[in-house]
Amino acid sequence: MEIVVFGAGSLGSLVGGLLAGTHDVTLVGRSAHMRAIEADGLTVGGAVETTVRPRTTTDSEGLSGDVVLVTVKAGDTATAAEALSTGSFNTVCSLQNGFTEETLVAELSVPVLAGTVTYGARLREPGHVDCTGRGTVTLGPYTEDSAADDAAAAERAAAVGEAFRAADIETDVRENMAKQRWEKLAVNAAINPVTALARVENGAVCEEPLWPVARRAARETAAVARASGVDLSDDTAVEAVRTVAASTAANRSSMLQDVDAGRVTEIEAINGAVVERGAQYGVDVPTNRLLTALVNGSKPR
CATH class of the missing domain: 1.10.1040.10 (N-(1-d-carboxylethyl)-l-norvaline Dehydrogenase; domain 2)
Incomplete structure (x- = not known):
């Protein structure tokens, strides 16, 4: 699966790094961190140890992939949504804090998934992220209505869940989030x-x-x-x-x-x-x- 991680700080780098061992991953982040990864790969330490070589970019516009994982700070969601609207994706999945999905839905015309992550992450230095504790990713279709049923979003959630599991990330897919x-x-x-x-x-x-x-x-x-x-x-x-x-x-x-x-x-x-x-x-x-x-x-x- 082609996966873009938009906002590769500590959590984004950890999730992206774990996925990059199995999938085609592009990290979008700050220049110093992206340069270090481009030069020597992304080192993941702590509870999970690996070195991977995902693609990197600091250019947030015109991106494409099967799914984009949004991991920017909640306050940067509107800016992220505007940039993502210039690209092409089948699915958008928020792994952020707060109720950011509404902002993504308002700007983007593809199914939006809501996600939670209990993995611990700490960016030690450019090019190196520590997993401070393994956890679970929980994701599913975004909706404010607990009775809503969106078949397309549910199908996309199942596919993203399978991609996460294939990368040995414990993942729980819910019908409604x-x-x-x-x-x-x-x-x-x-x-x-x-x-x-x-x-x-x-x-x-x-x-x-x-x-x-x-x-x-x-x-x-x-x-x-x-x-x-x-x-x-x-x-x-x-x-x-x-x-x-x-x-x-x-x-x-x-x-x-x-x-x-x-x-x-x-x-x-x-x-x-x-x-x-x-x-x-x-x-x-x-x-x-x-x-x-x-x-x-x-x-x-």
Whole structure:
């Protein structure tokens, strides 16, 4: 399968690197990283060790492939969608944080898949990405309607799932991702800002004094999901947080990495999205509102 990874940072490089051992992969990313890969290949270390030689480019326009995996930061989705509209793809699959699929659907005329990834990734240096923990990719047709049925998107999701499995990536294909998207948002809303503010690895979220804060953030997210028509219980959301935090205990969340590096975080796309939709559906989310304010006001050390 011809696969384009649009936004080859840490996660994009890891997923693209794993896929490149089996498929025809093109990475789209920053110049220093792309030059290093072109010169010496992409080294994957940590829980998975391999060196692959995917194609690379820094030119985001006029791309083509069977599927494009979008792994840019949530705030860059509109720019990515505009660039991708100049190319040719059969399928677009978001592996991003937040509810970015709506932006892709509005700009692109091909089936859009929603995806979640629990692999841990850290870009060590240009040309080298570490897998800090194996996980699962879950993907399926994007829709806000839990009862919607799109045969074309389901067929594309099955094909992409098979491509991932062929590259030894544990993959779960769902008929509908509405509940999964909200569950993912609950996990991110609980883990990312708490680890970023406390400067701790993911596993610490399940311990005192952080666990009550993370638990409240997840429960509030589940309440907003239910108000929007998605059946996500508090217990399911909280257990998902506990499971992901435990399975990625040694990982440094992407938000913690962003805060430490002085980069813009995805807080508005995660907890900010809970706040925004909570207001839309009349659900009070004080923990998510506080976490959003604290991360927006934090400074790198």
